[in-house]
Every structure is written in C-alpha cells, then in structure tokens.
Amino acid sequence: MYRHALVAIACLMSTTAAVAQTIAYPETRTVPQVDEQFGVKVADPYRWLENDVRNDPQVAAWVAAENKATDAYLSTLPGRDIFKRRLTALFDYERFGVPNREGGRYFYSRNSGLQNQSVLYVRDSLTGPGRVLIDPNGWSKDGATALAEWSPSKDGKKLLYSIQDGGSDWRKLRVLDVDTGRILDDQIDWVKYGLTASWAKDGSGFYYSRFPTPEKGQEFQSQNLNSRLYFHKLGTPQSADRLVHERPDQPKYTLSPSVTDDGRWLVIGIDGPGNHAEYAVVDLTKPNDRPRTIINTDDVDWGLSGAKGNTLYFTTTQGAPRLRVVAIDLTSPTPTPREVVAEDKAVLGGANLVGQRLFATYLVDAKTEVRRFTLDGKPDGTIALPGIGTVGGVGGDLDDNEGFFAFSSFATPTTIYRYDVATRAVTPWAQPKAAFDPARYDVRQRFYTSKDGTKVPMFIVRAKDVTGPAPTLLYAYGGFNIPVLPGFSPGRIAWLEQGGVLAVANIRGGGEYGKAWHDGGKLLNKQNVFDDFIGAGEDLIAQGITGKGQLAIQGGSNGGLLVGAVVNQRPDLFAAALPAVGVMDMLRFDRFTAGRYWVDDYGVPAKEADFRNLLAYSPYHNVKAGVTYPAILATTADTDDRVVPGHTFKYTAMLQSKDIGPKPHLVRIETRAGHGSGKPTDKVIEETADLWAFIAKWTGMQVKPIGQ
Template sequence: MKRLFPAAALVLLTACTTTPPPAAVSEAVDPYLWLEDIHGDRALTQVKQWNGRTQAALTADPAYERDRAEARAILDDESQIAEPGQVFGDQVTNLWRDAQHPRGLWRQASLASFLAGKPEWQTLIDVDALGKAEGKSWVWHGADCLAPDYNRCLVSLSPGGSDADVVREWDRRTKAFVPGGFMVPEAKSDVTWLDADTLLVGTDWGEGAMTTSGYPRVVKRWKRGTPLASAETVKEGIATDISVGSFAIMDGDTRHVFVRRGTSFYASDTWLMRPDGSLVATPVPDTADIQGIIGGELVAFLNKPLDAFPAGAVVSWPMSGVIAGSSPAPRLVFQPSGKQAVQGVATTDHAIWISLLDDVSGKLVALTRDGNGWRQQSTALPANATVSMVSADDAHDTAFVTVQGFVVPPTLYAVALDGQARELQSLPARFDALTIDVEQHFATSRDGTKIPYFMARRKGASAPAAALIHAYGGFRNPQLPTYLTTEPYRAGPLAKWWVEDGQVYVLANIRGGGEYGPAWHEATLREKHQNAFDDLYAVAEDLVARGLTTKGKIAVSGRSNGGLLAGAAITQRPDLFGAAIIGSPLLDMKRYSHLLAGASWMEEYGNPDVPGDWTFISKYSPYQAVKPGVKYPPVFFYSSTEDDRVHPGHARKMAAKLIDYGNPVYFHEYLEGGHSVGADHAEDAVRAALLHAYLKRVLIEGDRSAP
C-alpha cells in the first residue's frame, strides 16, 4: 500500500515532544499548579490516594471481578481478527496481542495462506520477550520496512508507552537488530528511509531543534557509518511551526520521498526530493492531504476548495509536472455527493480505494482509469455498517477492510477490483444481536443543524432508563459505530454491559468530526467551538423528549478532545448530566498551549494568551468554570502519568478543585501507558470494570457520595 490516511489526516493529539516555557503563573493564581509536576512526590502521593479510594469503592461492587475477567477474556481471545498491517510482496504482517503476549508479537505469514483464511504465522519480534531480555517495558510503535524487498526495517519501540521512542534498524531475513545499524535515541522522532544507506531524520538535535509544539524543527540526511551528529540539514522550519518531517510513497516500483513543513495543525508545505537530493515544491495546497501516487498521478484530498473543485473532493496532479516544478493544473478524481464524506483514501498499483460515509453509513468504492478520467466500481460489502480500510496489497490491487456495527461483529474482507469481497475472518458473536434494538435518530441543535446519533438498547427494556452518550467533536475525527465489545477508547465491553443492564447507549455524531466532510469540522473551530457542546446537549435532550431517559440520568463519555467536551458538559449543564467519564482530557484551556503538545492545537481552539481568543475560550474552559456552591455530578477521571500528549495535570487539577468544592470525584491515573492510557489488555480490562461499577453506582443506584 502506498499511502493510507483518513481524509481527516490529523486526529487529535498526534505525538509531540518538549514543553514550551510555561506562561507566567503562580500558585496564588492557580492553587493546584503543583499537580502539573508530573513525577513530583507531592503530586504522585495525591494521585495514589485518589486511585486507592476509587479502587476500594468500585472493586467492592459484587460484579466487578466478573466484569474485569470478562473484559480481559474478550481482549485476549485468540479468535480476535488478525488485521494485516502491511503486505510485503508475498508476505503479510500483523501485530498480535493475547494473554501470553500482552505487548505483542510482530509476525508474518504468506499472503496465500492469509487469503485462504488459514495464515501460517512466523514470529518476527516478540515484544514481551525483547523487553524482558533488555530490561525495558517496551511498547510497539511500528516498523517501516524499505521497499521493494522490505528486508531492512526501522523498528520503533517506546519505553512504557509514551510517544517518545527508540528507532532501531532490524533485518527481516536474520530476524535480528542490525549490529552497528541505524539507531535514533529515545525522542519523539520522525524517520524515513531515503535509500538503503541513508535516512531522513527529524529528532531532538539539541537546544532550539524543536518547535514550540514539541515536534522536530529540523530534518537532516544521515549516512550509514557516520555519527548521527554529523547528519546534514535538509530542511529547517521556525520555532512556531508545528513540525518538519518526511515521508515516502511507492508508485509501482518507484519510490518518491517528500519533506513536509507543518506551518499549522491543518497546513503543511510539501516538497518532493529529486534523485539529486534537491527539493522542489509540490503544487498541493498547504491545506490538502496527500494520499498516494498511482500511475504517475499524485493524489490528494481537499480540505478547502481549489479552483472549481469543492472541499471534500479528491484530485490529482501529474508527477512529471511535479518533478519538473511546472505547477501542473489539478484534475478531479472523485467528488462526494449529497450527504457523503470521504473517510479514507488508499492507492494500489492500478486503483484508488475510497471509503465513504453516507449519513454516517460506510461504503467502499474502487476507482480505475477510464481514458482521462476514473471509473467507479461499487463493492459488495454489507450496508448500514462501519467500513474501515485497514491496508492494501499493491501488486494484487486488493483492499483489506473491516465491517462492523453495534450488533455486527467485526469481519475482515479482502476486496478485489471487480468489487467482490471475500470474507477472511469474523469475530464470534459476544451476545445475541436479536435482543438489541439499534436505531439512528437526528436531533436539532441550537442553530437548527440536524445532528445524527446511533442508539442501542435491549428489546423490551423499560423506559425511561439511564443513558450513556459517547462523543468527541473535534479534529475531523468521525465517531462511527463499532461492535459493543470492541472499542477500547469507549472502554471495551462497557457498552454491552450497559445495554444488558437495560440502559441506553448512544454514539453522537456531533460537529467537529468528519462525518459530513470538512464543513462539519469547521463549524466548531475557534470561536465556534460551542457548537460541539450544543450538539451534545441537543442529543441528550432529544433522548429525554423521546421518553428514553430523564435529566440527571444521563452520563457523558469523552476522551482527549472528547474529555474537554465532557468537562464542558458538566460545568455548563449540571442539570442535564448526572455523571461523566472524562479520559485523558484537556480541561485547563487557559494553560493548555503551555503544557506538552498543547501549542499544536491552537488552530483548533485559539490562543489563550491572545485576549481576543481568551474571550471566547474562557466561556467554556471547564477548569475555570468550576465554581463554589454549585453541585456538579460525580465525575470519573482516567488518565496516564506517562501521557506526553495531553498533560495529566488537566485531570488532576480539575479533580482537586471539584473535591475541594465538595463534589464527589472518582479518579484513576495509570502509572504507565501513554495517551491511550492502557499499555496492555490488563489495564484496559480494569478500567472497563471500574467504569461499569461507577455508572451503576451513580446513575442506577443514585449514590452521589464520594468514594
């Protein structure tokens, strides 16, 4: 596969590095500032106290151990789908985790055996065994193998699961790290093969080498056999850029290398590196996302209109013109219609594969050349489901996709150019789908916009019941229905348990995501961010109007940017929500741009140091919105000490403030992991069981006491 990005190429909270100098602030202004000291003794002592209280209160639930064991069994079940990571000629790779290998096996099988549904796996790297041998808590961050033979690989391993990793050269033939091979020390690096003996490296070169967002600012060319410190500069950005990096795309047997300078979170200037090492600017607009190269055509997704082509379209430029630097005119490849939105694009040797959302229902089309244009071929995949591209086989023009829904177990398909889909593997059913009703409804937001949402509830369940709404609302990241046991960020089987309890589970497609293309996201940028919150409230109130739940019996769940959403919900509408699950959240929007990766996201939220921007940010910033004398619903915060994207101080400080103002707070900060919190299935299972116990205690039993 040459290139596979979602159309919303940057989802909240991509990796970053150092922290910019903190804004001038003192404990007199912010009495909880000490909780920003990530590994400080005082802060960690407080965290462990909160963790202990929460653990003691919720593990006392009679169903806790049963839930934890069931969640762990589901996560570790060897019947899980072995998704193909990459296809290397006649081999396919996969990262496999189970009870015996919680950190994973990177393995390969012949493509023929994989397509036959009986893969014959061969272990390449046992991450658990490697960590044990090296005395490291390694977490797999992927491997980039050099085409066309894919024998030399750049393996990225993170100590404990943070975004920082070590990059090491590994040989697929010897199944060992290359003695004296390339090695980039621990940092949040960006590394690309230029050729077998040369890398393009963006890393922490020393003082001044990182942007204020924490990404590499300088990309250098590093030759084999020379010290890393002697690498030659290829491209530099400025301190206020987001990052400078590189990437490579295959077009048949031709490999093209690009250098990219991210001038903002949603804008990047891109150069093609010619064979002589010179750089030539591409004609791709800085707001567009490059998706691949096919038959000498550079393919990109438009986030903004370009000439006669609307935002949301896919266009191409001839590579001959790009290489020559002649700024060729773009040509239309695909334009979505009606309520469609491009979700993902991939190219193989003779096809462009586009996954679509049509009123948030997934589809896949294959495009092949038809004269000067492109012919569309629909694919024989189940309707009314979530369709996700996993990877593709270039030489055989095959796309691998998963299809699933709330009550439809994930199924892996191999889709051919003629549109025929071959089922390779399906998860076993975890519950009786006939006992659950799934519906899609539309709520009307404050400004009249229709907001879709999906709802699941047990057939015959009494109403009104308690409702759990999960939402995100930012960074072009759509929220799509997945099987009720499979989504770790939504706490694995929590949704299944909740529906089996007779309650209501909802996934809300509020604005800020990519459900209806770029405009759906732009409707929440900067001063318009309140639209996302209003959309959430509209969904909650629609549930009440339908008689499915009542005010105060609704929980909101959100992680990362969704944690900001949930924090705003409880502070703006404590009358509407009775509980909140707030994971790895942004909450102190006055300081967010000075904490870890925060400076990266100012295009989304605004700059709180600019008075005009703080005027609108301050209207929803949850941490500042907490007031004495107001009764807020009991909140469950979860996070990771080692999250080096969103600072754990956000959750810590808001928890402390709520507690000091007399509000009940549940708190679970995992001491390993990263932004996704769980470094392995054991932690994911614990968190799922804790959250179920919390929801039952607060919403069903009505217990608002502190843990």
C-alpha cells in the same frame, strides 16, 4: 493530611435506601498564583500540579493519595468484580490487524486474546503459516512496553519498527532482519507521534523526522519544536544521518516523509499553525536534488493518496468543503492540481491507489461507503460491504492485485477482508469469534435538533429486549475534524449486556459532514459542540430512551474537555460523568508538548478574543460552588505526554475544593501509561471495570452475573 467529606451515596432506584459513606479526599495545597490577561485576573491555585510526577515528589505524593482515595471507594462497588470477570471473557478472543504485503510476504499483528500486547507475524504466502517476528510481551514486567508502528521494506527483507514505553508519544526505532529474526544495531531516538518514516526503494535505509533532544527533565512536558527530516543509512550510527530538510524559519512546522511506490519521489508533508499545509518533493534519481514546493496553503486540508509515475494524487478541501481528489504532474514547470474525482454530497474520508484503481472511502451520515474509480476519475463500481459499519480504507500498492480492509460496527468485531481487484470478490481473511451474540443487539440512527436548530445524528445501541428508560452512556468527541464512526469495543458489550444503552452523538467539530461541520464547532464556535452534546442528552430523555438520573456521559482527550465543560454548564442533566485524559485548562494548554498543535481548533490564549472565549468554557475555571454536580470519575495517566496529566490533576483538585454536592468527585490515575495507545490489555480491563461499576452505581443499573 486529609479533608474528610461525608458523602451520601444513594442508589437511584426509588426502592433502595440511601447508603452513607465517607470519602477521604486528599488535602491539596494551594498557591497564590494569579495571572492577569486583558484586564482579567485569573486565579490558578493548583499551578504546582502541572509539574512532572517523575521529577516532583510532592506531585507524586498527591497522585498516590488520590489513587488511594479512589481505590477505597471503587472497592465498595458491587458490580466491579462482575464487570471485570465478564470483560476478561469478552476480551479473550483472537484478533488480527490489516496485513501489509511487501516482497511477496504478508506482515500482520495478532493477539490470541488476553495478551497485553499484540504480536507481529509474517507469512511467506497468502495462506501460508504465520511466523512470529516480534513478541513485545516480554519487553517489560508490567506489559507497558509496546510494539507501536512498523513498516517492512519494499523487498520484504527488513522491518522498521517503533518501541513505545509506558504509553509515551516518544518512539525508539529499530530494524529487524526478516529472514533471520536478528535485530540490527541501528537505533533512532527522539521520534514522536508514530512512525514518521519511509523506506528507500532499494532498502538501503529510510527517511524519518525527529525532534531535537529535549533538555533533561523536560522530555515529557516541553513543546515539540524544530522538526527535521533525515536519511538513515543502514549500518551507520544516528549521528551520521544526513539532514534532508528543515525549516528553521518556522520552528512550529512538523515534517513527515513518504517515498512513492516506484522509489523515485520523496514527498515531504509539512504542517504548521493556522492549518498551514505544504508539500515538497525531491527527485531521488538526481543526486543532491533539493526539495521543491508544490503545495503551499492555509486553512486547506491535504492528504497524500498515492502516486503513479510522476503524478501524485491528493485528497483536498481546496474548492471542496466535503473534499475531492486531485492529481499533480511533477514534470510540469508549474505543478497545478487537476481534478480527478469531484466533490460529492457525501464526505470523502480518504483515498488509496491499489491495483491500478483509486478507492475512495465516503461517509454518508457517519456510515462508510467504498467507491472505486479508474485513475482518471471514472466511476468503476463499489465494494460490497457486509453491513452498516466502518471501513478504515483499502490497503495495498499500486501494482498489487489485492487489497485488504478492516470492517467493524458497534456489535460486529473487527473483521479483516481481502479484496480481489480483478474479480471484485470480497472474502474474509481473519474473522474473530467473540464470546457474545451480535444478533441480540439493535443499532439505529436518529437525528435530533440542537439549540440553534441544527440536525445532529446519533447512534443508539441496545439489546433488542431493552425497552423503556434504561441506564445510558452517551459518548462524543466533537473536534479536530475527526469523525466518530461505528466501531467495535468488547468493553461496551459488557455495558450493553447489563441492559444498558450506548448513545454516540456525531456532534459538530468532527468530520462527519466535512469542513463546514468542523468549522461549526471550533474556535469561537466551540459552544456549538457543547450545545449539541447537551441536546443529545435532552433528546435521549425526551424520547424515553433513558430517564432523568440514568444518564452518564463519557469522552476522552478533546472529548474529556467536552465532558468537563457540559458538566459545568448543565450539571442537572447528568447522573455521572467520565472525563478521560481531558484538556481542562484552556488558558495554558498550548504551553506543553503537543498543545501548540491545538490552537487551530481552540484558539490562541494570548489573543484577546480567543482568551475570553476559552475562559468562558474552560472546565478548570468554571466549576460552580453551590450547585449539585453529578458523580465524576476523571481518568488520566501519570506519564501522558500528549495531554499532560496536570490538566486532570488541577481539574480534580478544583472539583474537590468546591461545595458541589454529595456525590463522589474522584480521579483514577494510571501508572506507566500515556494517552491511550500501547496500554496493556490487563490495564484496559481493570480500568473499564472501574468505569462501568462507577456509572452503574449512579445510573441505577442492577449489575448481575451474565447468565442470571
């Protein structure tokens, strides 16, 4: 059953006549669900859409109906096929991952161009021929089963790898014999959020953390509690694995292992609510040694950088909001952090120990610098980078004579470089050749003023011949201390080639300027994030970079929340909006899967002050009838078990139920996909073509085949 809405779709170019088109939105049933908290009654008429699409036929039918309506509309967009053809050409280039050297061998990923999943290779020497170890492209017919994370043993003879199916956060671990290519019988289930595992030095097995087996039917929605750390000995079943550590007193704590390069110490990282951080160590040279806590803090960030002998190196915000490097002597009766590299005006993004040196990655106005130090903290130069861009960090081991890093920028495809620690030489190891000319594009950074007077940086990317107001895509994230840095995307090049502008705002809530910048955009300060983003849009128009009616916005996950919130607060500012896999119901986010981890940024809905703050900006609860909204194409995946799709389902149903103007308010729901990782290349291309065609329509972009 459908509710028919007549939607007048007008091209934003004044010379083009309006075209009327009918969109058939599915009729979404409502339920009389009203919750009362702190004297406030909150309606939740679409609560039933939280149910798992795998188990609820009514939700599955709703998904099918919404996709049918969306597909019907998208098929009318003239730029869709042009974007798809061009995106296919732009994605069709050879690309590599950063190599991992173990046992004299080099392990790395490679994609020939349009392969749905990257293939894992190994070389027996730096310049030797590559040999395929794992090709996941035959694992499923739809290409949605991915080789996720992987880790070679220290001798390079075994490879631990994880399998991700349909984009889920769950992982299945397997072990490969590198010499023969044989997959061993070992299998580990119910591991989540990446490869939380670390090999024993002798390769006899590995340490890993996992969650208990969930109840049947709740695998993709229930909270993840009671993380435990085990040791798996090769050749034995998972049921025989030895429990190393657990915290039954704190079911919300998550454990992760790391064995030091010399194999002596097992370092156990423990994260909990309230930004609680603990580190415990086990001396692996002592049989039956028990974990000993060396760090136990709240509201302090810690990151393990490496070890030399009995000394562990960490980055931390303890006494340093922009982070510093400290060392802890494990032989001390009372291990205490000792400063190695002091806090700097720039923000320390991370540090690694390679070749008896410490390499620290700094952010200077969201641009990367890599500085080199001796292990006692003396400055020892920098790494010469090929330009302004982003380096993820120098990878390698303490005793290696070389390290590898990836460098990219908005118009520079990711290039892998080798760094010789002794000579300081930087040489390309894998340099891609994409089907576009980087010299055509200009990247600039400007600072604008937010509502409260805060100066916020923003990158502006466009072709050098684009002048005056142009269709513009504004992107941001604004949360969880995550900086948004210059990086390459072939999808964005397709937008820029059509004369579009890309703007990336480094708003508060991220990690661009350290703890203060993050704190300024979380909890009761979350409105600053929305004000910063709105300010970015206003600045783009004021500066003549874009015009009113030409501004589209995009954000994913926490950024999807951002887009949903600002559309409610300033619907007049934007022509189109693309909220992806967003957290849209801020009163119930902590009840599903990973949601409990987010209370440190968002607050606890069961606490009154947090509840009232969350209700004030929750996208689902603040859609305003009687106001003209921009065109909206929300995206999610039916099997996303990070931000469960019920968030976007409910938000879409609410949009479609309200009188918010004639523009389309649709949802695109991917099947057999999750929060983003592991998505096949063909699905990425199809989705991006749909998104760009949608916002091109509503920003007035005239899409033409490239070369015309």
